[in-house]
Amino acid sequence: MKKSFGPKTLVYPTPVWIVGTYDKDGKPNVMTIAWGGICCSVPPCVAISLRKATYSYGNITERKAFTVNVPSEAHAREADYFGLVSGRDTDKFSATGLTPIRSDLVDAPYLNEFPLILECRVIHSYEIGSHTQFIGEIVDVKAEESVLGEKGLPVIEKVKPLVFSAGRRAYYKVGDYIGDAFSIGKGMQ
Amino acid sequence: MKKSFGPKTLVYPTPVWIVGTYDKDGKPNVMTIAWGGICCSVPPCVAISLRKATYSYGNITERKAFTVNVPSEAHAREADYFGLVSGRDTDKFSATGLTPIRSDLVDAPYLNEFPLILECRVIHSYEIGSHTQFIGEIVDVKAEESVLGEKGLPVIEKVKPLVFSAGRRAYYKVGDYIGDAFSIGKGMQ
Numbered sequence: 476m477k478k479s480f481g482p483k484t485l486v487y488p489t490p491v492w493i494v495g496t497y498d499k500d501g502k503p504n505v506m507t508i509a510w511g512g513i514c515c516s517v518p519p520c521v522a523i524s525l526r527k528a529t530y531s532y533g534n535i536t537e538r539k540a541f542t543v544n545v546p547s548e549a550h551a552r553e554a555d556y557f558g559l560v561s562g563r564d565t566d567k568f569s570a571t572g573l574t575p576i577r578s579d580l581v582d583a584p585y586l587n588e589f590p591l592i593l594e595c596r597v598i599h600s601y602e603i604g605s606h607t608q609f610i611g612e613i614v615d616v617k618a619e620e621s622v623l624g625e626k627g628l629p630v631i632e633k634v635k636p637l638v639f640s641a642g643r644r645a646y647y648k649v650g651d652y653i654g655d656a657f658s659i660g661k662g663m664q
Numbered sequence: 665m666k667k668s669f670g671p672k673t674l675v676y677p678t679p680v681w682i683v684g685t686y687d688k689d690g691k692p693n694v695m696t697i698a699w700g701g702i703c704c705s706v707p708p709c710v711a712i713s714l715r716k717a718t719y720s721y722g723n724i725t726e727r728k729a730f731t732v733n734v735p736s737e738a739h740a741r742e743a744d745y746f747g748l749v750s751g752r753d754t755d756k757f758s759a760t761g762l763t764p765i766r767s768d769l770v771d772a773p774y775l776n777e778f779p780l781i782l783e784c785r786v787i788h789s790y791e792i793g794s795h796t797q798f799i800g801e802i803v804d805v806k807a808e809e810s811v812l813g814e815k816g817l818p819v820i821e822k823v824k825p826l827v828f829s830a831g832r833r834a835y836y837k838v839g840d841y842i843g844d845a846f847s848i849g850k851g852m853q
Contacts, residue, residue, distance in 0.1 A: 477781070477806035484708040485805045485818065486782055487734055487825035488838060489701060490677050512678060512701025513830070514713045517794035519673045522711055524703045545676055551842050556849030570852060592666070593675055599790065603704035603799065608711065610792065616674045617666035624831070629674065631829040631836060636676035638827065638838050640820040641702070642813070644846060647820060649677060649827050650839030653740050657833060660745030663759060 484510075484641055491637035491646060493557055494523055495542035495575065495584045495592075496534035503575035503584040505544065505567055506531045507558030509639040510606060519613040521593060524606040530562040535597060535609055540581035543611075545591040547622075548635040551646050580614045590622040590634050673699075673830055680826035680835060682746055683712055684731035684764065684773045684781075685723035692764035692773040694733065694756055695720045696747030698828040699795060708802040710782060713795040719751040724786060724798055729770035732800075734780040736811075737824040740835050769803045779811040779823050 489509045496504050511523040521543055525532045535541050546554040553571045560567065568575055575584035578594045585592040595611025602608075616629075624630030631649055638647040653659075678698045685693050699713040710732055714721045724730050735743040742760045749756065757764055764773035767783045774781040784800025805818075813819030820838055827836040842848075 477808055478812070480805040480807065480817065482708045482802050483805045484702045484705055484710075484802065486679075486681075486702065486710065486732060486780065487820050487823050488677055488679050488827055490675075492675075510702045510704070512711065513673045513675065513699045514711060514797045515699070515792035515795040516673055518792075519671045520792055521673075521675065522701065522703060522797065543675060548842060552849050552852060554849070555843070555845060555847065556852040559846060559849050591675065599792070601788065601790065601799075603707075603709055603788070605706035606704040608703045608799075610790075610797075613671050613673065616669040616672045618669065619666055623667070628669065628831050630831050631676050631827075634676050637842065638677055638820075639845065642817045642819050643844070645844045646842040646848075648839035648842060650837035653737060653826065653835040653837060654744070655832070655834045656744060656828065657748060658744065659835075660741050660743070660748050663741060663745040 488638045489641055491546060491554055491639045493544040493546060493554060493586060494531055495544055495586060496531045497538050497583055498534050499537055504530055504534060504562030505557050507554055514610060520610050521595060521613055522608050522610050524608045526606055532607065538582045539597040540583040541595050541611055542578060542583045542585040543593040543595065544586040544589040545634060545636050547590050548648055550589060551637060554637060590619045591629050592617050677827045678830055680735060680743055680828045682733040682735060682743060682775060683720055684733055684775060685720045686727050686772055687723050688726050693719055693723060693751030694746050694775065696743055703799060709799050710784060710802055711797050711799050713797045715795055721796065727771045728786040729772040730784050730800055731767060731772045731774040732782040732784065733775040733778040734823060734825050736779050737837055739778060740826060743826060779808045780818050781806050
């Protein structure tokens with residue numbers, strides 16, 4: 476018998492991603508989100524949701540582009556900080572010492588120090604309620620050499636991304652490998 | 665200097681969620697997704713993306729409702745199995761011994777044995793490309809007593825959700841607590 480908790484955004488896991496944008500004057504900004512996810516394979520797309528009041532909302536609306544920057548465990552404090560203050564009145568880069576790099580492919584900056592980033596151009600937006608969802612086509616994935624695995628792709632064990640817990644409002648590590656997808660369920664029946 | 669990997673759905677973390685639906689005859693089905701995420705706080709909404717060819721796509725289109733069922737580590741094999749076969753020609757419940765329960769709130773079934781579930785009614789859909797995104801308003805969150813923490817809410821340490829790694833296509837556990845959100849970044853500057 477399950478207990479009812481009413482309408483809530485209470486589900487696990489959710490990501491911790493840093494969204495990179497430029498404002499109308501070309502000033503870079505980054506903000507933290509947990510409301511997002513991959514939403515299409517072909518073309519590869521990612522959805523992110525932001526409140527209208529955020530500085531990044533205006534930036535994305537204007538520039539039609541954003542990056543998704545995946546922090547490593549070592550950047551947990553910076554990732555949290557990026558969600559605490561607004562780019563309207565703060566230079567989040569000088570405060571953290573992290574470096575915005577101009578994307579060659581989309582009109583948005585990415586974080587030099589983060590291990591894995593997506594460069595995205597906005598192909599759709601939808602106002603849901605408190606949040607507006609932007610769908611970005613992933614034009615390129617970039618990663619540091621240091622997080623590549625045997626097959627030459629960025630692996631989760633080296634990227635060490637954060638998991639957001641909406642219940643406790645806290646960050647967690649990714650833990651142990653359980654098994655391969657499209658594999659461990661075979662023979663079940 | 666980052667290495668470029670081209671347009672890919674390669675980002676961490678992504679969830680492992682089981683989507684529950686009824687077909688036109690009232691037969692329950694479940695399928696596994698990793699392309700999804702919370703997309704609005706007020707009203708609370710979750711976005712899930714499915715290929716048109718899936719049996720669940722037709723079900724959601726017809727019933728305008730779905731559930732999101734969060735598997736625990738103990739259900740990794742079943743979660744994988746639900747993504748391997750189609751509800752068109754398989755009864756996934758008899759194969760796994762898991763039990764579909766009719767939601768009182770939306771026209772969709774949820775899994776009795778999974779610790780945390782969302783009951784959703786579809787408020788929007790958008791065809792992106794290979795995948796269609798459905799936005800579901802979360803009408804209720806339900807959880808087993810066994811996964812509740814000190815404050816009476818379902819906690820990630822007890823739910824033990826799976827993390828999908830799109831790189832290796834594998835399942836991972838959620839690991840150790842790092843720190844509190846909206847807290848550990850304070851004082852940075």
